[in-house]
Amino acid sequence: MRVKFHKNLDELKERLLVMAGLAEQAVQRSIEAYRTRDLSLCDLVFQSEPAINRFEREVDQMALDLLAMEQPMAVDLRFLYAVLRINADLERVGDQAVNIAARVQEMTAQASAELPVDIPKLANLSSAMVRKSLQSLIEANSEMAHSVLAMDDEVDAMNSDAFHAITELVQRKPDLAPQALNALIIARNLERVGDHATNIAEDVIFWVEGADVRHSSDSRSEKRDVEETS
């Protein structure tokens, strides 16, 4: 029995979940800042970034150490591989929160306007994806992870609706372009948050089932790949 090793794996998972909590909270705060235009929330988001980055390095190091020292096999190897990938996705969720907060800062300096994009609704959906993907990680529940993949299509659809509505608005009322484009960028940031949640869910599925569900024939995965490099 490799008691110490398996205890270390549990610790690693806990560490990753603490980091996940920070990243999730940063997204929540950035959206709350959008809703309330409360700049102190933006500051909190900016302040959390170094901590998230620190966690990322720490989790990477822990995982690499275990790979080197314990030569994990099978489900343990898949777990460590998944942790390394999820770690990177969580760090980028944190980056998206920072991007959103920066947009909100700009928007508070601009005249407020009625915009044809429901950011809070989009935020709810992509946050729910993150939460569910993390819950599937906590429970090693690949069925739950599969349900996250299904949610991504809705986020994509909302984002694409926002694009058309904003394009149309900007043509009609060019003076609203600055606010409208900021909102569009935030919608896009939230869509990326959903993409990261999708990645996390795929990694959970790989860990639990040993199945690689990335780049399966559905359009979601293919599209994501293109966006990843943009």
Added chain:
Amino acid sequence: MGVGIEVVDLNAWYGVTHTLKDITLNIPPNSATALIGPSGCGKSTFVRCLNRMHETNPAARATGTVKVGDRDIYRDASPVEIRRRIGMVFQRPNPFPTMSIYDNVASGLKLNGFRNRKVLDEVVERSLKQSALWEEVKDDLKKKSGASLSGGQQQRLCIARALAVDPEVLLMDEPASALDPVSTSKIEDLIFNLKNEYTIVIVTHNMQQAARVAENTGFFLMGQLVEFTSTNVIFTKPKDKRTEDYITGRFG
């Protein structure tokens, strides 16, 4: 050239102890196949059934079919012939201690009646080169005894001795478990090179070793072959929960 090994419904006993139960598998030619599993699960018994060494124990018995190439070794061949075609290397290097290095390697051929000096010289040189020992011993072939070599060298000497009779299959029962890491990696490199010409079956307790050297891996548990598949599948995504528990150390 190596040949494939086809095992069908192999059962083995020591007295009333049923040691191997209905083992069926195909070992492909010119590849390394690793056998893993906890102590006492029957790995050694299995490889000893592949060259009819099992039956040298008076209390031992085996049933079933083992085909090496197209020959059924229990029906179409004598034990002596089988042991020539199927070489074996053990955990503890067992060179003939007082014999010279040369005579150790040539012993199998001499036993089979070869006397031609020139042929023997050639075979000894070829075998020692194949086992990556030649450079270290070429100047002392007849001066030094088998026992004067280090443990790792002795093991490569035993491999040379097994190769000298030109077998088709090489069975290795934990060949590196008594060796230091450097000697171990020499043995592993050797396995990599020998695969071109021989079919190799290696029992190992070291799972990383199995992962490094073998194309296919079989997991034995309590006399049964639980899973036999390509090595990368066994070590990344085994099908059977018992295999996973064993290789991840959640066993027992």
